[in-house]
Amino acid sequence: MTTTDDPSQTGARRPVRxxxxxxxGDGPALPAPSGWFCLALSRELARGAVLTRRxxxxxxxxxxxxxxxxxxxxxxCPHMGAxxxxxSTVEGESLVxxxxxxxxxxxxxxxxxxxxxxxxxxxxxxxxxxxxGFLHIWNGRDGEPPAWELPAxxxxxxxxxxxxxxETDTHPQEVVENIAxxxxxxxxxxxxxxxxxxxxxxxxxxxxxxxxxxxxxxxxGQLSWEESTLMAGLGWNLTELELPHYGLAVHLWGLxxxxxxxxxxxRVAAACEVTDPxxxxxxxxxxVRAALTRAVARSTLRMTARIIRQDVPIWDHKRYEPRPxxxxxxxxxxxxxxxxxxxxxxxxxxxxxxx
Ligand code: FES
Ligand SMILES: [Fe+2]
Numbered sequence: 001m002t003t004t005d006d007p008s009q010t011g012a013r014r015p016v017r018x019x020x021x022x023x024x025g026d027g028p029a030l031p032a033p034s035g036w037f038c039l040a041l042s043r044e045l046a047r048g049a050v051l052t053r054r055x056x057x058x059x060x061x062x063x064x065x066x067x068x069x070x071x072x073x074x075x076x077c078p079h080m081g082a083x084x085x086x087x088s089t090v091e092g093e094s095l096v097x098x099x100x101x102x103x104x105x106x107x108x109x110x111x112x113x114x115x116x117x118x119x120x121x122x123x124x125x126x127x128x129x130x131x132x133g134f135l136h137i138w139n140g141r142d143g144e145p146p147a148w149e150l151p152a153x154x155x156x157x158x159x160x161x162x163x164x165x166x167e168t169d170t171h172p173q174e175v176v177e178n179i180a181x182x183x184x185x186x187x188x189x190x191x192x193x194x195x196x197x198x199x200x201x202x203x204x205x206x207x208x209x210x211x212x213x214x215x216x217x218x219x220x221g222q223l224s225w226e227e228s229t230l231m232a233g234l235g236w237n238l239t240e241l242e243l244p245h246y247g248l249a250v251h252l253w254g255l256x257x258x259x260x261x262x263x264x265x266x267r268v269a270a271a272c273e274v275t276d277p278x279x280x281x282x283x284x285x286x287x288v289r290a291a292l293t294r295a296v297a298r299s300t301l302r303m304t305a306r307i308i309r310q311d312v313p314i315w316d317h318k319r320y321e322p323r324p325x326x327x328x329x330x331x332x333x334x335x336x337x338x339x340x341x342x343x344x345x346x347x348x349x350x351x352x353x354x355x
Pocket of ligand 1: 077
């Protein structure tokens with residue numbers, strides 16, 4: 001498996017349905033949810049660089065200023081409509097359009113025109129959050145500012161050392177529903193999993209706790225572990241795998257981003273930290289520690305990608321069921337569906353409630 005953040009390099013799947021052909025039961029299709037969504041890794045955007053990414057069927061132009069601040073804007077220049085992702089330059093703290101070289105400053109206003117007085121216009125920036133080596137933008141309802149933050153875990157210094165991404169014909173809500181759908185872990189993935197507690201919802205956050213014997217890690221063999229997943233909206237979740245016997249903890253990010261109607265790129269990344277160096281000989285030596293934690297992160301990511309590859313054909317071909325006929329053992333899915341409603345506009349029924 002290639003560990004990379006570029007879906008085009010990872011066997012990314014081509015659409016199997018025409019865009020917009022969304023089988024959605026008897027209800028309307030889900031729109032792009034509100035919340036924070038990852039568009040890139042920090043290292044993809046050097047100082048002075050400009051990058052175009054897809055979000056909710058539109059381009060978003062990301063750039064990093066000379067001082068290191070990341071900004072994200074809608075793609076079209078308000079002067080005469082040039083696409084700012086094609087040929088723009090970063091000069092100091094401003095983004096300069098390639099067509100007539102109007103410059104847009106930190107708050108988006110036009111700050112210079114090479115031929116005279118700056119035009120009274122602006123580009124609209126998305127709120128941006130750079131956290132743990134990821135770049136997230138805020139998608140607010142009707143342009144509302146961020147209503148909540150991403151959780152401050154696993155700590156500001158932690159950076160993933162392994163990445164992978166895949167595209168799939170589905171919606172982030174369907175991807176994240178996998179975490180609440182414990183039942184499929186046994187049937188589709190053949191994982192022996194026990195739910196330790198029902199999901200706990202707290203505003204835009206939802207936490208689940210499992211015990212799993214999910215797989216093998218180099219040097220350690222078959223492991224069982226406790227894992228807790230914290231979801232923050234539908235675009236960010238973090239699973240913490242605790243391996244206290246070995247003095248290690250693995251952080252596993254799942255970052256689904258809607259790039260088009262019923263089309264999602266799912267970025268997955270892993271980092272491993274030593275929690276108790278006395279557990280494994282040599283872990284107090286920096287070189288050994290770095291090599292081992294990288295190997296464990298990479299192996300965990302590889303195992304996770306293997307599991308996700310089993311989900312992808314399901315996601316690519318299933319239809320969205322607004323009112324699934326949930327069984328007694330599907331309680332967590334009902335909790336999840338109810339929690340997920342907050343990320344869509346209120347108003348006409350969108351059919352999220354289980355029957
Ligand atoms: S179109 Fe951007 S400066 Fe003219
Ligand atoms: Fe799954």
